[in-house]
Amino acid sequence: MATHRALLLYADHSGRILEHPYLEMAASSAGRLSRPSPEDLIPLPEGSEIFRLPGRFPVGYDREKKRFHVLSSDPYNPRHTVDAVAAFVAPAHTQLYTAAYKTRRHAPLLPLFAYTAVGWFQGGFVTTAVRLDPDPRQDFKHFDPETIARNVRRRLRRAPTNRLVQHLGRCALTYGCPAARNLFMDRWEAPLPTSPSCNARCLGCISLQEESGLCATQERIRFVPTAEEIAEVAVPHLLKAPRAVVSFGQGCEGEPLLQGPTLEAAIRHIRRETSRGTIHCNSNASLPDVIARLADAGLDSLRVSLNSARPAFYHAYYRPKGYSFDDVVRSIRLMKSRGLFVSLNYFVLPGFTDDPEEVRALCDLLEKAPVDLIQMRNFNADPEWILKSIGFRCVRKPMGIRRILDILRDRFPDLRFGYFNPCLDPNA
Structure with missing residues (x-):
């Protein structure tokens, strides 16, 4: 080339x-x-x-x-x-x-x-x-549809009354969710969706859409599973899966923190059964007090979704209900004050993510609220529509995505980059 x-x-x-x-x-x-x-x-x-x-x-x-x-x-x-x-x-x-x-x-x-x-x-x-991430957990070659379908049917028969198992079976077979598929293959990261509601109205929400002309790409969960239903999924996975992770906060749900008491009870239940593997939460990090309770119950890591490190663009995209960007920053600090792992789910959109002002804002955020890992995930949205919707105009020449990585590596040498939630248990 x-x-x-x-x-x-x-x-x-x-x-x-x-x-x-x-x-x-x-x-x-x-x-x-x-x-x-x-x-x-x-x-x-x-x-x-x-x-x-x-x-x-x-x-x-x-x-x-x-x-x-x-x-x-x-x-x-x-x-x-x-x-x-x-x-x-x-x-x-x-x-x-x-x-x-x-x-x-x-x-x-x-x-x-x-x-x-x-x-x-x-x-x-x-x-x-x-x-950016060598982890093969969602590589195409690892998914054999016939084996997955056979495993799903077997698991559904064994847990006919567990609504969460039944929901995840549909995610694996109907929507081809890689995380759900891995659950039924007894490996790596398994999903634990819990919340049918949300306290944000994200423009690019993939499970609930108000925007005319857009449709959600998957069906949102319609019930809140019990702590026992969650543990019935999570405990066997943590006990035997290689590099085992179980994660609250999936594409097929709203905001898991809104089900704080259920998550807290589930985490305590899981940790009574096993200390193996990692209990993780993907979240908008809107409720610091809930995060504190989950951390005290045994939550190991938190991933915070972020489209921008600039509050104005953050609010324009997430359209939060009852929380602000400051609450997100407070949640990050709270987790790190307990010595726990924090990553950013940072949506990458070339021309916006590498805008000089965005890069400066991200560096400022990392100075006051350090994280361990940035997951550089592609922004799933019509580029012209999303930029117009949040009010962004490209005025200065973008720096380039590769240049951002160089800047962050130089300024924050301990910061990691990737795409997936890591297992933090070296013995799992």
């Missing part, structure tokens, strides 16, 4: 993905176009998907004319229009750029996925991403 550039991909009128005969692949950072460098390209990871983007013309780079070009018609069939395409990269990979396109009038809102730039190079698909 050192001497050549990847070619532009587009979708023709029948939906076929084709490479352009000469236009180069382009990439975007909040609308700023660029030619991705060869160092920014990797072969499209196994398990990734390629999406056609309706109502959007692809943008490529014309090397001879030295300018970006909007492709509005098929070079092989000029009577037909074309659509842009993007990659939804496999877990553990963080996007460096989003797809480059020009949105037409009346284009539909894109569903809640991440739209990474993708191209064609030497007979294969390439994308602008980097793997």
